[in-house]
Amino acid sequence: MTAPTVPSGRPGGPGDPDGRGIDSPGVPGSGPGFGPGPGSGSGSGGRRDSAGLIRAEEAVLAPNYHPLPVVVARAEGAWVEDVEGRRYLDLLAGYSALNFGHRHPVLVEAAHRQLDRLTLTSRAFHNDQLAGFAERLAALTGQEMVLPMNTGAEAVESAVKVARKWAYEVKGVPDGRATIVVAADNFHGRTTTIVGFSTDESARAGFGPFAPGFRIVPYNDLAALEAAVDDSTAAVLLEPVQGEAGVIVPDDGYLTGVREITRRAGCLFVADEIQSGLGRSGSTLAVDLEEVTPDLVLLGKALGGGIVPVSAVVGRRDVLGVLGPGTHGSTFGGNPLAAAVGSAVVGLLETGEYQRRAAELGIVLRDGLAPLVGRGVRAFRTRGLWAGIDVDPALGTGREIGERLLAEGVLVKDTHGSTIRVAPPLTVTEDQLRGALAALERVLTVPA
Numbered sequence: 001m002t003a004p005t006v007p008s009g010r011p012g013g014p015g016d017p018d019g020r021g022i023d024s025p026g027v028p029g030s031g032p033g034f035g036p037g038p039g040s041g042s043g044s045g046g047r048r049d050s051a052g053l054i055r056a057e058e059a060v061l062a063p064n065y066h067p068l069p070v071v072v073a074r075a076e077g078a079w080v081e082d083v084e085g086r087r088y089l090d091l092l093a094g095y096s097a098l099n100f101g102h103r104h105p106v107l108v109e110a111a112h113r114q115l116d117r118l119t120l121t122s123r124a125f126h127n128d129q130l131a132g133f134a135e136r137l138a139a140l141t142g143q144e145m146v147l148p149m150n151t152g153a154e155a156v157e158s159a160v161k162v163a164r165k166w167a168y169e170v171k172g173v174p175d176g177r178a179t180i181v182v183a184a185d186n187f188h189g190r191t192t193t194i195v196g197f198s199t200d201e202s203a204r205a206g207f208g209p210f211a212p213g214f215r216i217v218p219y220n221d222l223a224a225l226e227a228a229v230d231d232s233t234a235a236v237l238l239e240p241v242q243g244e245a246g247v248i249v250p251d252d253g254y255l256t257g258v259r260e261i262t263r264r265a266g267c268l269f270v271a272d273e274i275q276s277g278l279g280r281s282g283s284t285l286a287v288d289l290e291e292v293t294p295d296l297v298l299l300g301k302a303l304g305g306g307i308v309p310v311s312a313v314v315g316r317r318d319v320l321g322v323l324g325p326g327t328h329g330s331t332f333g334g335n336p337l338a339a340a341v342g343s344a345v346v347g348l349l350e351t352g353e354y355q356r357r358a359a360e361l362g363i364v365l366r367d368g369l370a371p372l373v374g375r376g377v378r379a380f381r382t383r384g385l386w387a388g389i390d391v392d393p394a395l396g397t398g399r400e401i402g403e404r405l406l407a408e409g410v411l412v413k414d415t416h417g418s419t420i421r422v423a424p425p426l427t428v429t430e431d432q433l434r435g436a437l438a439a440l441e442r443v444l445t446v447p448a
């Protein structure tokens with residue numbers, strides 16, 4: 001893999017509508033909040049420059065990722081800076097883990113404060129942060145109970161366990177017979193159980209045998225869902241918007257239909273809002289847009305403020321209440337540092353400001369992409385400040401488009417084929433967003 005060879009970005013790039021270079025990506029150390037950092041601008045070809053660090057990673061890291069060739073050393077807000085001091089607008093935002101931008105001062109302060117007092121107790125003891133976090137999170141999401149975990153996959157695994165236990169103890173499904181209905185093209189994480197019900201061969205191949213008990217139906221197909229649920233169904237588990245699949249937005253009424261079918265079938269509706277939730281979709285949860293209340297909601301990513309891994313299952317008391325002491329747990333789940341940061345995240349969302357920004361900037365994003373259809377873009381989908389963009393394959397793979405945007409000072413991530421996804425921090429400014437759209441237009445329409 002090669003490292004970037006030229007400073008990225010150019011006047012007129014994101015955040016630089018006047019072409020003055022202030023705040024523009026690719027300008028070492030420029031703009032507010034950035035100065036020369038450790039390792040920046042060394043250009044020595046040694047261990048601390050991009051090329052050297054990429055080589056060092058490749059020599060020792062398990063090769064389960066293929067990162068873009070940028071080595072980030074610092075970040076603030078929507079900007080990241082590489083070890084040479086080049087700046088890039090981050091339109092991936094840690095797959096929505098950085099909804100509030102890099103190092104949001106309120107979140108960093110909450111973390112610092114907690115670091116100085118207490119970091120870990122394990123749930124063998126109580127800590128003074130957890131109750132407040134759980135109360136606020138339940139209130140924010142309109143639910144009654146919280147099961148704190150760490151990663152998204154753990155929240156999904158926890159929901160699978162809870163749903164099965166609920167099916168046996170409350171619904172009366174014969175032991176060992178519970179099924180969970182999931183959607184094709186889902187992405188719920190990387191554990192063996194979860195990849196076992198993935199339809200993505202690259203996620204599954206070579207990792208079997210897989211756990212039984214899952215039925216897969218097409219996404220956005222209520223008739224297929226209705227046909228799949230029966231007396232053995234513990235739950236329907238879905239993403240309200242399929243992020244990894246390319247920001248696939250279901251038809252209006254789909255989530256309401258899922259709620260009605262699950263209610264009629266006497267099974268749980270589990271909404272995986274790990275990527276779609278916490279402001280991204282223009283509301284606190286994506287299901288809020290249809291005023292649907294699932295039985296369990298899975299949260300992660302942005303819940304940790306981009307600082308610590310924090311996930312949670314939030315839901316009905318009579319469902320999460322099936323767990324008893326010793327039936328489930330996690331050494332780090334609910335730790336006081338996570339709870340303090342998670343509480344500060346909830347505090348930001350309680351203001352409604354980030355949901356509003358996602359909705360308003362989402363319109364800028366949608367309106368900026370619309371004229372590109374037929375000019376390098378085949379199709380696109382948006383929900384809030386979140387887009388899946390199908391680029392004309394003749395222009396390159398999603399990866400190649402990502403590399404060309406990198407050279408423009410914009411970071412995005414490809415997903416399948418020639419699709420790229422855009423999920424800027426919800427703190428991005430309109431000018432920055434317009435600058436990124438202009439960079440996308442250049443990449444798609446101006447010959448390289």
Ligand SMILES: Cc1ncc(COP(=O)(O)O)c(C=O)c1O
Nearest residue numbers: 151152153187188189272274275
């Ligand atoms: C919808 C959804 N669920 C679950 C996960 C898994 O989260 P994690 O990577 O924290 O395990 C992801 C991650 O991308 C996701 O998008």
